[in-house]
Amino acid sequence: MQVQVFSENAGRETLAHAIERRRDEIRRAWLERLRADLSGHDVDAAELVDLADGYIDRLTQLLRGGSPVERISAWTDIAHRYAVTGIRLGFDIEQVVREMSQLRSAVAAVLAAEGLSSDVLHTVLDEAIAASAAEFSRLANAHLREAEERYELLVAGAREYAIFLLDAHGRVASWNSGAERIKGYRASEILGQPYDVFFLPEDRASGEPSRLLAEARVNGEHKGRHRRLRKDGSVFWADVTLTAVFDDSGALRGFSKITRDATAQVEAEAEAMQRERLSAILESAVDAIIATDSSGRIALFNRAAERAFGCTAADAVGRSIETFLPGARLSSISEECSAHRPLPGLVADAGPFSTLEARRANGEEFPVEVTFAPTEIGGARYYAAIVRDISARVRAERARREAESRLEEIADNTSALIYIKDREGRFLLVNRAFERVFGLTRAQMLGKTDADFFSPDLVARFRESDLEVVARGSALTVEELVPVGGRLRTNLSVKFPLRDEDGEIYATGGISTDVNEQVEARDALEREGQLRELFVGVLAHDLRNPLNAIIMTSAALLARRGLDDSAVKNVERIANGAKRIAGLVDVLLDFTRVRSGAGIELQLRAASFHDICRHVVDEAAAAQPTRKIECSFEGDPAGEWDAVRIAQVVSNLISNALAHGRADAPVSVNVRGTSSEITLEVRNANVGAPLAREQIDRIFDPFTRGSRTGGRGGLGLGLFIVDQAVRAHGGAVRVESDAERGTAFVVTLPRHPRTP
Numbered sequence: 001m002q003v004q005v006f007s008e009n010a011g012r013e014t015l016a017h018a019i020e021r022r023r024d025e026i027r028r029a030w031l032e033r034l035r036a037d038l039s040g041h042d043v044d045a046a047e048l049v050d051l052a053d054g055y056i057d058r059l060t061q062l063l064r065g066g067s068p069v070e071r072i073s074a075w076t077d078i079a080h081r082y083a084v085t086g087i088r089l090g091f092d093i094e095q096v097v098r099e100m101s102q103l104r105s106a107v108a109a110v111l112a113a114e115g116l117s118s119d120v121l122h123t124v125l126d127e128a129i130a131a132s133a134a135e136f137s138r139l140a141n142a143h144l145r146e147a148e149e150r151y152e153l154l155v156a157g158a159r160e161y162a163i164f165l166l167d168a169h170g171r172v173a174s175w176n177s178g179a180e181r182i183k184g185y186r187a188s189e190i191l192g193q194p195y196d197v198f199f200l201p202e203d204r205a206s207g208e209p210s211r212l213l214a215e216a217r218v219n220g221e222h223k224g225r226h227r228r229l230r231k232d233g234s235v236f237w238a239d240v241t242l243t244a245v246f247d248d249s250g251a252l253r254g255f256s257k258i259t260r261d262a263t264a265q266v267e268a269e270a271e272a273m274q275r276e277r278l279s280a281i282l283e284s285a286v287d288a289i290i291a292t293d294s295s296g297r298i299a300l301f302n303r304a305a306e307r308a309f310g311c312t313a314a315d316a317v318g319r320s321i322e323t324f325l326p327g328a329r330l331s332s333i334s335e336e337c338s339a340h341r342p343l344p345g346l347v348a349d350a351g352p353f354s355t356l357e358a359r360r361a362n363g364e365e366f367p368v369e370v371t372f373a374p375t376e377i378g379g380a381r382y383y384a385a386i387v388r389d390i391s392a393r394v395r396a397e398r399a400r401r402e403a404e405s406r407l408e409e410i411a412d413n414t415s416a417l418i419y420i421k422d423r424e425g426r427f428l429l430v431n432r433a434f435e436r437v438f439g440l441t442r443a444q445m446l447g448k449t450d451a452d453f454f455s456p457d458l459v460a461r462f463r464e465s466d467l468e469v470v471a472r473g474s475a476l477t478v479e480e481l482v483p484v485g486g487r488l489r490t491n492l493s494v495k496f497p498l499r500d501e502d503g504e505i506y507a508t509g510g511i512s513t514d515v516n517e518q519v520e521a522r523d524a525l526e527r528e529g530q531l532r533e534l535f536v537g538v539l540a541h542d543l544r545n546p547l548n549a550i551i552m553t554s555a556a557l558l559a560r561r562g563l564d565d566s567a568v569k570n571v572e573r574i575a576n577g578a579k580r581i582a583g584l585v586d587v588l589l590d591f592t593r594v595r596s597g598a599g600i601e602l603q604l605r606a607a608s609f610h611d612i613c614r615h616v617v618d619e620a621a622a623a624q625p626t627r628k629i630e631c632s633f634e635g636d637p638a639g640e641w642d643a644v645r646i647a648q649v650v651s652n653l654i655s656n657a658l659a660h661g662r663a664d665a666p667v668s669v670n671v672r673g674t675s676s677e678i679t680l681e682v683r684n685a686n687v688g689a690p691l692a693r694e695q696i697d698r699i700f701d702p703f704t705r706g707s708r709t710g711g712r713g714g715l716g717l718g719l720f721i722v723d724q725a726v727r728a729h730g731g732a733v734r735v736e737s738d739a740e741r742g743t744a745f746v747v748t749l750p751r752h753p754r755t756p
Contacts, residue, residue, distance in 0.1 A: 015111065016059075016061075016064050019060050019110075019111070023056050026052075026107055026110050027049065029106040030102055031049070055103055059107070080135050084139065104125040161178045161259065162181075162182045163179065163256075163257070164179050164256075164257055165254055165256055166195055166257060168253065168254050168255075170255070171192055172190050172191055172193050172195055174191075175187040175190055179259070182236075182259060183198060183228075183259075184230045184232055189231075195257070196209035197229070198229055199228065200228075213255065217244050217252060220244055221241060221242060222241075223240065223242075224240055228240075236261055236262075236263045237265075238262060240258070240259050241257070242255055243255060283303050286304060287304055288302065288307075288308040289385070289386055290302075290305055291384045291385070292321045292383050292385070294380075296320050296322070297319065298319050300313075300382075300384075301317055305387065309324050310361040310362055311324075324359055324360075325358055325359075325370065325387070327356050327357060355370075356368055356369075358389075366389060366391045367389075369388045370385055370386065370388075371386045396501060408429070411432075412432045416512060416513045417431070417511070418430070418431040418433070418434065418512075419434055420498065420508070420510075421449075421466060421507060422507050423470065423506065425450060425451075425466060426446075426449055427447065427449070429446075430445050437484055458482075465480070466508050469497055469508050470497060473497055473505065474496075474497070475494060475496040475497075476494075477492070478492075478495065479515075480493050480512065482512070490519045491513060491514055492512070493510050493511065494510070494512075495508055496509050554571050557571045600645065600728045602645060602728055602729065603644070604640045604641060604753065605640065605641070605643060606640055607638075607639065607640070609641070609671060609673070610637035611637070612647050613631070613633070613650050614631070616650040616651045617631055620655070627666075627667065628667070630669070631669045631670075631671075635671075635673025637671070637673060637678075638751070639751035640751065640752050640753065642725075642728075642729070645728070645729070646749075648721065649721075649722050649747065650680065652719065652721060652722050653682040653722060656682075657682050657684035658684070661684025661742070661743075665685035667682065669682055670683075677731075677748055678748075679747065680747040681747075682744065682745050683741070683742055683743065683745075685742040686743055690739050690743060691743055700723040704716050704720070722745075722747075728753075730749075731753075732748050733745060733748075734746050
């Protein structure tokens with residue numbers, strides 16, 4: 001394409017006309033180029049269109065005439081608007097020139113498409129660029145000066161903040177009035193000094209100043225709350241922002257530092273936290289807590305107080321504490337609390353007491369324990385009352401006193417000695433019988449110990465049993481010798497612990513009864529029994545030799561020939577009588593051995609329990625042919641026993657059943673064997689009522705005899721020997737008796753007893 005070149009005067013109108021005709025194309029081309037450069041900026045499209053039209057209007061106007069001075073002046077308005085937009089978008093001078101060059105290129109490209117070109121056009125466009133750059137530079141400088149002035153005013157007037165600069169080595173490079181007020185240094189004193197003078201010695205020793213500068217240099221800034229040092233040595237809390245400052249090449253120029261004194265805030269936060277913790281404690285407290293100001297008006301009323309007094313905190317706050325504690329005197333509370341003596345309670349006209357009468361919102365009065373203590377909240381003085389409802393305790397104490405009064409009345413009207421001692425053995429209570437027996441008054445005994453009245457050996461015994469009661473925590477029955485009327489008498493004492501409401505033993509009580517006559521009678525019976533047992537043993541021993549002689553002589557006579565029938569019968573009666581007496585002697589000797597502690601001797605051999613029982617049953621059936629004996633055998637009969645003793649057990653039980661059972665009812669003998677033991681049961685039908693528990697409890701005692709269905713009674717040692725023989729085998733025997741099934745003796749024996 002051929003480009004037409006016009007003279008300055010002839011071509012101006014042509015160029016202006018061509019630009020107006022192709023305005024939209026020029027605007028579109030410039031805006032497309034602008035949008036590519038301005039991506040990411042907050043730019044209004046309508047604003048850009050308006051700027052483009054403004055430049056095109058001025059361009060066509062200036063092409064049609066005007067001197068260079070007039071042309072530059074004509075650009076001022078549109079260049080100002082563009083400069084304002086550029087400053088808002090953060091342009092620098094280079095970007096302004098670049099964007100205006102884009103306009104020049106867009107106009108030239110469109111006109112070149114029509115074959116038009118002119119030096120005048122380029123001159124005018126260059127003037128537009130120059131005007132825009134000049135206006136932008138002027139505005140930017142004006143904004144910069146204004147910002148610098150505002151910054152200087154801000155820094156100088158910011159007394160709440162220390163704002164200053166550090167050079168790249170951490171030395172103070174600037175100082176404002178806020179820094180002087182907060183840190184205490186004048187500018188002349190601190191400029192050029194290392195900024196570590198603001199750090200505590202321990203922080204300097206740990207290298208914290210260098211570490212914070214390095215953190216700001218790497219991350220751009222450091223923010224934190226630290227303890228810092230003033231010129232006068234005082235310590236304060238500081239909120240610090242330390243920012244690294246770099247030049248356009250990225251080189252570190254220094255640091256800006258903004259410090260705010262946060263001491264008041266830290267203290268306020270600590271106080272608020274303390275109040276929160278205190279509030280949480282107060283609200284969770286079991287006791288009612290009421291805080292009053294110096295005038296006695298309630299300032300705090302916790303939840304426990306709401307429950308105790310039946311009043312909400314909202315209703316209680318602001319009212320006088322005397323509403324709920326009518327007897328409390330503020331003047332006394334204040335005086336005592338000022339002396340730092342927390343009180344258990346204060347009552348009007350009566351001084352300090354441990355309890356007060358409190359009043360609920362409904363007017364009901366109840367006893368409380370109160371402790372007053374001074375406190376400070378936010379610099380103001382308050383008095384805290386810790387109130388505990390002791391209604392239950394008072395009722396319990398009243399009931400205890402009433403019970404003690406009744407107990408004392410009962411104790412004073414009994415012949416037994418009744419007393420109470422504390423843990424140290426001091427008498428707390430004695431009854432009238434105690435006074436009468438020992439010839440002492442209560443006034444003489446209360447608060448004293450046994451050592452004040454009795455001999456050392458008796459005191460030691462009394463104290464030992466008292467301490468055993470405390471150690472066991474349960475009652476103890478003991479016989480004690482007590483000096484009465486110049487001689488020792490035996491008392492049966494029941495000693496027991498006394499516990500408080502918490503279950504702790506606080507004392508021991510005792511009830512002592514004179515049993516001297518009973519003890520003497522018991523001792524006499526024991527001596528008599530011992531003599532009887534000795535006599536029995538001697539008698540049995542001395543009878544054995546003549547009995548053996550009679551039995552042997554009878555046997556010899558029966559072995560002779562030539563005796564008539566009458567003589568044989570007489571000798572047989574003599575022999576049988578001697579054998580029966582020998583059996584009784586054996587029983588007496590067994591009894592003597594058991595009572596002496598030697599026990600029954602066993603000769604263990606392998607045996608069949610069934611065979612032993614059959615042999616004894618056959619003998620019993622032959623001896624009493626009119627009675628019926630039923631037998632049953634189950635299980636393995638083998639084991640190790642003393643066959644003679646087992647036969648004695650079975651024989652005694654069958655004889656006992658025949659003697660004490662109904663004559664028209666059979667006696668049953670049942671043997672059952674398991675893998676480890678043998679059970680023998682001998683049962684008969686009752687004559688009359690079944691055995692009572694008292695009879696069963698002593699049925700195996702020696703010399704115990706029951707009623708018989710006929711014949712003469714024995715020595716009362718048969719069941720005693722049964723029990724001892726079974727025990728010697730490691731077994732047990734028990735008695736069952738009821739109206740339906742009769743009475744049974746059940747013996748359980750191990751198959752292989754352990755020999756002692």
